[in-house]
Amino acid sequence: MGCLMSTSEELIARSNRLGADPRNTNYAGGNTSAKGSDVDPVTGQPVDLLWVKGSGGDLGTLTPAGLAVLRLDRLRALVDVYPGIEREDEMVAAFDYCLHGRGGAAPSIDTAMHGLVDAAHVDHLHPDAGIAFATALDGEALTKECFGDRVVWVPWRRPGFQLGLDIAAVKAANPRAIGVILGGHGITAWGATSEECEANSLEIIRAAQAFIDERGRTEPFGPVVEAYTALPEAERRERAASLAPVIRGLASTDRPQVGHFTDSDAVLDFVSRAEHPRLAALGTSCPDHFLRTKVRPLVLDLPPTAPLDETVARLKELHAAYRDAYRAYYDRFATPDSPPMRGADPAIVLVPGVGMFSFGANKQTARVAGEFYVNAINVMRGAEAISSYAPIDESEKFRIEYWELEEAKLRRMPKPKPLATRVALVTGAGSGIGRAIALRLAAEGACVVIADRDASSAAAVAAEIGGADVAVPCTVDVTDEAAVRAAIDATALAFGGVDLVVNNAGLSISKPLLDTTEADWDLQHDVMARGSFLVAREAARAMVAQGMGGDIVYISSKNSVFAGPNNVAYGAAKADQAHQVRLLAAELGEHGIRVNGVNPDGVVRGSGIFAGGWGAKRAAVYGVPEEELGAYYAKRTLLKREVLPEHVANAVFVLTAGELSHTTGLHVPVDAGVAAAFLR
Template sequence: MSDLKPTVSPAVEELVERSNRLGADPKNTNYAGGNTSAKGTETDPVTGEDVELLWVKGSGGDLGTLTAGGLAVLRLDRMRALVDVYPGVDREDEMVAAFDYCLHGKGGAAPSIDTAMHGLVDAAHVDHLHPDSGIAIATAADGEQLTKEAFGDKVVWVPWRRPGFQLGLDIAASKEANPQAIGCILGGHGITAWGDTSAQAEKNSLWIIRTAERYIKKHSKKLPFGARLKKYEPLAAAKRRARAAEIAPLLRGVASTDRPMVGHFTDDKVVLDFLASKNHARLGELGTSCPDHFLRTKVKPMVLDLAPDASLDKVSARVAELHEAYRADYASYYDRNAQALGGDWPAMRGADPLIVLVPGIGMFSYGKDKQTARVAGEFYTNAINVMRGAEGLSTYAPIDESEKFRIEYWALEEAKLQRMPKPKPLATRVALVTGAASGIGLATARKLAAEGACVVIADLSLEKAQAAAAEIGSTDVAVGVQVDVSNADAVQAALDATVLAFGGVDLVVNNAGLSLSRSLLETTEQDWDLQHDVMAKGSFLVAKAAAKAMIEQKMGGDVVYISSKNSIFAGPNNVAYGAAKADQAHQVRLLAAELGEHGIKVNGVNPDGVVQGSGIFSSGWGASRAAVYGVEEKDLGAFYAQRTLLKREVLPDNIANAVFVLCSDQLSHTTGLHIPVDAGVAAAFLR
């Protein structure tokens, strides 16, 4: 037996490097789209004999971030032997399970449906990509002729076929019949290229992509999407984003009718130019073509056919009409194709749009999380580029809707969905936490993000807010915004930033606060105003702005106030702070009574003094309270702990846990409640 210790083959290193380079440029392929492979010989550690292997990007991977661990590894002799047992196109889905019998060792990542393409094509290195330029030619009505004109005999046309074993056989046969060819255009789909070396395969892939780009640029008509319509010209940038923020909650509610969605907004010039054109409605109705695209975007978008400055009442009414029509049309699409194709199809997964196009404003896209929503938008931008190329050369002619249906409700796609991990408790929820750059706010933001929420860190310091957000995760998880909660315009700007970042808002934590420890006679009018402006007025402004968005979404929501035991307990030298906290505490009860009809729960958390990590305590409040109680400031946390029934110090994470429970399904029927998190302060017991 030879050495069983695994090594990284030079072929694998070359493949990963090539994949990363190709995947880094969106002109070459979309996120998680396409696949690459290499063939080579290694020593079988069991027999000591040479064995031919195929390394190919596994299912669900992304070329730009691919590592060796993301490759499926198969024995080439066994993989190619599947040709002898292939039962035909009607049963080709069975071949995916057969790939498991071809794995070498542990096999690496799960083989994708495109594995056959890479194994059957007689070339050491194969790339399958989804470049906009290549798909433009692939979806043109006369794509086969355009392929000949653009590439000569170096690239051949392979008619549309659903990804699978038969497509692999088709491409292999095409290469064998055209030995001069370096690749092919796959009708309605993308490109495949090959080479004897990794460098040659990459060079051939890029040659096809760049040649297609140059051909389109040289031969395209001047206005591929038709004349621009003044009615749909984009609003100025500031007005455009303000209007987008106004309508975002409405659109998210529409997109979340069947199941909650996170949203993404873009007003990229590519999108705005498309929507300002005469033909955007016709092309939108045709939908996308590349399987990667419409699996993320649904077969077509919903298009708002109003001027961008139409009144909000008119927008709301028209969106409701369009949504009803979209749902009916999608249900008809499902029924029509399920009946025509026969067989046992999965149940309809939802009839809401994943892409909503608003002329003059931009594009709203939706998904189960922020990344999915963002990628859906990127894919539809790809589709716009594809349509521009196809219309510029010819006529955009995507694959038939029956083929789209077969892929959308493909048993293999359904199985992939069933393998997805169970969502976290707060998945799809968007949280705005004020005063979240430190202390209780930061701990709360971390907890909500860990439980699946998208989080907006709002703080007086933009630098600290952004740093805290970056610590929690990427911008698909958390973003930082600046806010002075005592200023209504600043609060609205923070809400606008929230809904533009994630589509809407579901959960607000009123945590921003400060305190000045002074006796009644030492408390100035300015002291009083400052504390009430931040905590009493600030909480009111944030709750009002958030409630408006939540009501428009019609998805319910949660508002949580971080009040204090001081809202109940009367201590010395604390009149302004205690009164402001008492104001917050009663806001909880008042808003719970008012917002319940909209499914919005309003609750509070009453902590005792939280010293650790607190911005309030570190800015002078700690020293003042320590002086009041006659202890060293460093011992204040321990002092607070000893006066409680449980003799435990209250930490930021304890408050964060209480917020999570209030917003979780565990307390779905609870509103108007204050939860003490004070380790037991008898004087602050709720009565």
Template sequence: MTTPVEPLLERAHLLGADPRNTNYAGGNASAKGTAVDPVTGAPVEVMWVKGSGGDLGTLTEAGLSVLRLDRLRALPGVYPGVEREDEMVAALDHCAFGKGGAAPSIDTAMHGLLDAAHVDHLHPDAGIAIATAAGGAELTRRVYGDRVVWVPWRRPGFQLGLDIAAIKDAHPAAVGCVLGGHGITAWGATSAECADNSLWMIRTAEAYIAEHGRADPFGPVRPGYEPLPEAARHERAAALFPVLRGLCSTDARRVGHYTATLEVLDFLSRERHPELAARGTSCPDHFLRTKVTPLVADLPAGAPLGELADRLGELHAAYREDYRAYYERHATAASPPMRGADPAIVLVPGVGMFSFGADAQTARVAGEFYLNAINVMRGAEALSAYAPIAEAEKFRIEYWELEEAKLRRRPAPRPLATRVALVTGAGSGIGAATARRLAAEGACVVAADRDLAAAEKVAAEIGAGAHRPADAAVAVRADVTDEGQVAAAVRQAVLAFGGVDLVVNNAGLSLSRPLLSTTAADWDRQHDVMARGSFLVSRETARIMIAQAMGGDIVYICSKNAVFAGPDNVAYGAAKAGQAHQVRLLAAELGEHGIRVNGINPDGVVRGSGIFAGGWGADRAAVYGVPEEELGAFYARRTLLGREVLPEHVAAAVYVLTCDELSRTTGTHLPVDAGVAAAFLR
């Protein structure tokens, strides 16, 4: 017996692939059909619907809730009324077919109670513009005639499902409805018809706004608030981002995302943007991710940087007070505790939008949702006036126990979640292994290497499992001997994730030569990469960490050669000793800012090493009189443990030093050498 699952997934992907149709993780789609009851062997009517927390564009069968229709349709008989409608969510568990699949979403009743084989519920910007416009009911009639029906605002849930079912029954010619303050719902007898009706509603709304809307719904350009030129805009964004990230991490550390699209910059350049932003977002999917209102800077784009930063600090303090007052206005004894008063969205005219979240994807998606909100405001103001749902209704959703339960179902964050890690020499060996380990523990990784292609390969490997690879890792070109390239790499890290919290000075090289054969150029090259390079990287990233005011970690990959005197190694050993003392010096200087500085002293990491592959291995093998392919085994035999050291062992040490398990450790060196007695720290 065939089921409608495959056509349902195809329809979901079609609709979810285009942001004009619905936002990320927003909306849902369903299909009704017949399946075989595994107990009786008899056919039974079943509904498949996108479960809670999924995304239409990437939906798989595992993300579907599967429910028996006979039991769903019986629920109105036990419905206790709108004041107790939340109790019906638990009732859905008793409607599961088999194991039930994914957890049902709050919109399940809308799909199950509607007398249609296929149903879509979507959040298109054009549709929400009509749903949030003053006079939305009349506007719906003008746009769609009798094919689409207006449904007054009601919080998502069982009663809304009953409302839509009744309206559909009363309007047999209708193919969908506009949900006041919320979005659209469409239906059809087949999956293709349902998709056609959804897309017809969206494109019709877009065309109507384009034809009948005012040209400048946000008002004229406000002098001084125009977008800065791109280079100046990025420079200012990079300077402000760490400050904003620190402010917006007052209650909990956050990762950031920067957006400077034309839509955002145009909105912020217009006279009416403060007034409209203050009205807040309307669609529940929007403000659950963006908070009800953003923080909006009230100085022109060209204001002095220090003055703008100070003003943002003042506005942040005021925002927190206002948010607490909002919570206290509406909270009851049954409300969940306030989750945090920091803004999720910060708007800076001339510069752009800064969004924040518990990870890079959440921060990016929050920005995407506020861009949706700007588009909604533009459409609503073009046709009428933007009139979002009341503040009390927003609070009922933001602090809804059902939303709180959804938050509780989320997996615990990984140890380095919300940390931004910059790793130099990340294209191979210890650097690549460290980048992978830090990412696996939840960090956002900036893979820096002189060989950009090698860094890009590592970043791509890290990002392969992410919804968008850049949410997990980005690659930057950085010759650490070049002051300008170091500054540019750090600026790219800031613009990618909002700042830097964890730095691994790993870039290095080595030449194995006796004293009399070591040239001044040999000496300079090794000191430039390791002593000078790690100094430049530490200086630039320490600036960011101090601006963030959230502490941080700087780790130097030194060497057992920093304390052990071996033959034919004067330039390398001296450069590593210089790095080792930088650890002590910087630990002493940066401790007052909560920045910990530690070192790791590996020995003989041969396998996967770019340094050993680049000639160092052949040179050291010649010194010790062993074949190059046996060099790793030779190093292992001379250790107390008799074990070879691999890049992953050094990466594990970086993780241990930075995961807060050693939060009171700074200025130390951790040997990862399998036990070299001559290199014991004394």
């Protein structure tokens, strides 16, 4: 017989089930709670408690550490000292004095809703179907028609203590009710048991969706505009890849952003319809939505077949107009106490026939912003199907967007890592030095594309780093012009553009001059000289379009300046790379693109080149056993230290982390000191 779950365990299980289904709520949206008792560790007596999802958590992944635990008697006693709606923000700080025990999450603004409602279990959710009712022009009448007296309409009020009092009063006055529709916001449901509460939440969501499906108009967004129909997939992705760096650069005018692209059916259908400009201009409504998507998106008003240069020019015009409009929005509603404007760039850009670009401080934030706008599209579809979409007033949106409580939450965010918002592509990253570089860049906050000829190796390194929000694999042969262009396109589609490229792909064949064949020479020059050129060219093309500067780093070699024996093809190819650094630094500086090199030597352990036979050949040249080659290289250096892949990765980080912002055309030796390779 299994053990009975505790109150908090029941709450976690219910929260995870509800949060796992996007029909119920969006990522990190909504909150759940349960009331029960536990033993006070000081008095040894039972004490009534509230367990509630804390600020910033996600229902689908909620754990016990994400719960705030409060003394119910102290929380409810706050009613007697509540200073009124003009000062209700002060109540959030008061929640801290109601906490029980040690640790736990910070209480959210919705804590009052859960504590004051007289029910053992409460769910507050943001389902698309529920918000469709909440944002419908005649939402109150539709709620009555759909639910009768089982669900009650609550007019819009900003989340806070007063909203908790309002909902508590509604429940007390409507004993048959299982929940409420919160105007402009979402739903709240309750129950005597966890099972009953969950069932009531699902009943409201499913009934709302059924009403929309049965009663709604079939084409709520109007007829299809032929000029805005979606391009075929291959053309669509090609167009998106061309536009992504341009749009990312515009969206990063105030601060660098990471991008996300989606061409889901919901997005493509919305932007192909006649009503999408009107609806997009109305903006989103649910507080969770516009906090992430901004008050409204930027919408391109050209067909996807328009010439690319015309589209880019129009995007720049629309972006300038968007920034002016956002500044005007801020100026209309800001008070002397408002936080400063955080930035006037769009978080969502809609491109008819192509898809949606969304932006944030990291990939997850950018992706979730896009997901939230899809939620908003679903909300608009539902509201327009049964009525007219009527979101909350702009003044109310501003009060939430520039709420001091939201500003305080932003101030609590950890300091960004040095490479946060930067998008890196590393070639030859499936092993050795490239792998070490990719791991270091990701650890320092970059989004990384693991480019390698070996698909399985690239996938393994990407998986080692983490999920697709931080690293993605890309199969590419750097000698193939089309494959290189596709790799840069893939980077743009994955993260919005590219800021940092490491030319690391390489190989070596160690032979005396008379034994070196044309094929040996061509192969090494194709991979390292031609390959680096192709990658640098396509990366620079994207960086220039982006207008955000960038870094190109060549992993060259001590052999680019040191004349070693039996090494003519490899050394010449490395010398080619080394001079590319100087040439490109001179050419790309006007675009803010810095080009630098790293000259390693003797990287034996973990090196794909050495493992592929190069090590045995070099060991034979120097007359030492292959297993002692690393130690041999170390002994001949000034520092007597062996060079590892991680040391090369350290140099790449130093060159790109911002401290050397005025350095370009530099070659950094990472060879433990080889006097014959000193640069001069």
